[in-house]
Amino acid sequence: MILSIKDLAAGYGKFRVLEDVDITIKPDEIVALIGPNGAGKSTVLKSIFGLTTNYGGKIIYRDKNITKLNTSELVRLGISYVPQGRQVFSSLTVKENLEMGAFITDDKVLIKKKMKDVFAKFPVLKEKTNQYGFALSGGQQQMLAMGRALMQDPQLLLLDEPSLGLSPKLTKEIFQKIIDINKERTAVLIVEQNAKQAIKIAHRTYVLEDGKVALTGGKNIVNNPKIKSIYLGGR
Amino acid sequence: MSIVVQLLINSIIAGSIYALIASGFSLIYSVAKFMHFAHGAVVTVSAFILFFFAGMLKFPFWLSAILTIIFAALFGLLMNLLCYRPMRKRKATNAVLLIASLAMFILFQSLMIAVFGADIKTVRLGQISTGLNVFGGIITELQIIIVLVSVILLVLLWLFMKKTRLGKAMRAVADNKEVAQTVGINPEKIYNITFMIGSAIAGIAAVLIALEQNVEPNMGFSLIIKGFTGAIIGGIHMVPGAVLGSYLLGLVENFGIWFLPSGYKDAIAFVLLFIFLLIRPQGILGIKRGVNNK
Numbered sequence: 001m002i003l004s005i006k007d008l009a010a011g012y013g014k015f016r017v018l019e020d021v022d023i024t025i026k027p028d029e030i031v032a033l034i035g036p037n038g039a040g041k042s043t044v045l046k047s048i049f050g051l052t053t054n055y056g057g058k059i060i061y062r063d064k065n066i067t068k069l070n071t072s073e074l075v076r077l078g079i080s081y082v083p084q085g086r087q088v089f090s091s092l093t094v095k096e097n098l099e100m101g102a103f104i105t106d107d108k109v110l111i112k113k114k115m116k117d118v119f120a121k122f123p124v125l126k127e128k129t130n131q132y133g134f135a136l137s138g139g140q141q142q143m144l145a146m147g148r149a150l151m152q153d154p155q156l157l158l159l160d161e162p163s164l165g166l167s168p169k170l171t172k173e174i175f176q177k178i179i180d181i182n183k184e185r186t187a188v189l190i191v192e193q194n195a196k197q198a199i200k201i202a203h204r205t206y207v208l209e210d211g212k213v214a215l216t217g218g219k220n221i222v223n224n225p226k227i228k229s230i231y232l233g234g235r
Numbered sequence: 236m237s238i239v240v241q242l243l244i245n246s247i248i249a250g251s252i253y254a255l256i257a258s259g260f261s262l263i264y265s266v267a268k269f270m271h272f273a274h275g276a277v278v279t280v281s282a283f284i285l286f287f288f289a290g291m292l293k294f295p296f297w298l299s300a301i302l303t304i305i306f307a308a309l310f311g312l313l314m315n316l317l318c319y320r321p322m323r324k325r326k327a328t329n330a331v332l333l334i335a336s337l338a339m340f341i342l343f344q345s346l347m348i349a350v351f352g353a354d355i356k357t358v359r360l361g362q363i364s365t366g367l368n369v370f371g372g373i374i375t376e377l378q379i380i381i382v383l384v385s386v387i388l389l390v391l392l393w394l395f396m397k398k399t400r401l402g403k404a405m406r407a408v409a410d411n412k413e414v415a416q417t418v419g420i421n422p423e424k425i426y427n428i429t430f431m432i433g434s435a436i437a438g439i440a441a442v443l444i445a446l447e448q449n450v451e452p453n454m455g456f457s458l459i460i461k462g463f464t465g466a467i468i469g470g471i472h473m474v475p476g477a478v479l480g481s482y483l484l485g486l487v488e489n490f491g492i493w494f495l496p497s498g499y500k501d502a503i504a505f506v507l508l509f510i511f512l513l514i515r516p517q518g519i520l521g522i523k524r525g526v527n528n529k
């Protein structure tokens with residue numbers, strides 16, 4: 001396991017959101033986390049990334065308890081987080097955004113190499129190297145946010161709703177990139193509203209309801225009647 | 236003709252001083268997102284520190300100036316560490332931080348009166364020169380130095396923000412603190428550095444102003460009002476805007492007294508401030524950003 005979350009209870013200050021959450025991810029896996037709005041999906045990612053209050057349980061990353069580490073320590077350990085909502089530095093250029101992705105290193109050669117890799121994966125970013133973040137389209141901003149995370153050379157990538165607000169075509173493109181990233185030996189934990197697509201690209205899926213894991217399974221989870229009626233019906 | 240040249244020279248000198256104050260003020264505002272009015276107290280206290288070293292202890296001027304600038308940087312850092320940071324930890328709003336900054340302003344201004352007295356002090360460097368004649372206007376060597384130091388410092392600050400890893404990290408925190416955190420930037424560290432840089436610039440301004448004018452307990456108040464006005468006019472979110480606004484303020488003030496009695500000089504600044512706050516609060520260079528700016 002690259003990550004195991006055990007009996008996690010977490011929230012914000014006195015406001016408890018997650019209870020008894022258990023999630024595991026293998027180093028070569030894409031794991032999807034789906035569930036209704038407000039179920040606590042984003043909170044799971046934030047809790048791994050040290051941005052919540054944790055009341056109990058453990059988060060183990062490659063045999064190391066990371067429950068109490070801060071974000072910069074986690075980045076150094078190889079965990080990258082792409083928050084919900086195409087978050088880029090809008091007043092920084094594409095190049096500067098990517099440079100900031102590699103903030104934890106000052107090795108200029110390494111940064112150059114990483115940037116080349118990111119440009120190879122997202123050619124559109126290369127065309128926009130000197131444009132400001134706010135001047136990009138929604139899809140380009142999502143790619144920039146992901147590219148920024150890849151600058152950190154993560155072993156575990158946490159993605160929060162990367163398809164939010166994107167057209168079906170762009171969504172497909174982004175999902176294909178996620179598969180590519182995973183094939184290059186990065187474990188991915190992806191939170192999605194777009195349950196059908198997420199289940200399709202994921203090796204395993206967890207369903208979160210009301211702060212608890214309600215259901216888990218492999219690709220065949222699509223055949224589960226409950227999943228069919230709640231998450232796939234009408235879509 | 237020569238009066239136009241003289242007013243222009245006076246505008247540039249005033250603008251340079253305002254720009255030094257406004258740049259630090261808007262730098263801190265853009266990164267930490269609140270109005271650090273106690274920035275004015277950094278100027279006042281630093282000027283007194285210069286007077287203490289150069290005037291009372293009779294240290295060589297260059298040494299006194301360096302000590303003053305170091306003092307200013309540490310003073311700003313301590314204000315952040317001992318006042319603002321604990322308040323941020325308790326989730327104080329930016330309005331509360333602003334009030335705290337006003338309280339510190341009054342505290343340190345009073346402290347200067349208590350320690351040094353309310354009378355006017357002077358720090359002078361060599362003989363008072365008669366000044367150089369430039370196209371019919373008069374400018375002293377010190378005033379030339381003020382303009383040059385100001386321009387050089389502002390260019391250096393701009394290069395620092397644009398080209399260095401630390402400068403970019405400061406802009407990243409200014410832009411989106413949460414995302415900055417996700418790439419491993421510690422915002423609190425960036426705040427510390429920002430306060431040190433902004434306050435060091437205020438310290439340099441204090442040295443120049445102490446030489447050109449006088450050292451008195453309320454000097455920081457009018458200066459921070461002018462710096463604030465310059466920042467609002469040009470765009471407080473970005474240092475280049477604040478600098479532009481400061482020079483504009485210098486121009487309007489100095490050419491305004493061509494038409495109005497000179498007693499109205501400060502009033503001109505306030506009128507301009509009100510006009511901008513009402514009509515274009517984001518300033519000349521400021522853009523109203525859409526949904527992308529969180």
Ligand SMILES: Nc1ncnc2c1ncn2[C@@H]1O[C@H](COP(=O)(O)OP(=O)(O)O)[C@@H](O)[C@H]1O
Nearest residue numbers: 012015017035036037038039040041042043044
């Ligand atoms: N920063 C926060 N502070 C307090 N409560 C929050 C915060 N973020 C989310 N919440 C609350 O936590 C619950 C779960 O939110 P979230 O994890 O964002 O859900 P999801 O991502 O599944 O839609 C919601 O009730 C939400 O209101």
Ligand SMILES: [Mg+2]
Nearest residue numbers: 041042043084
């Ligand atoms: Mg969410």
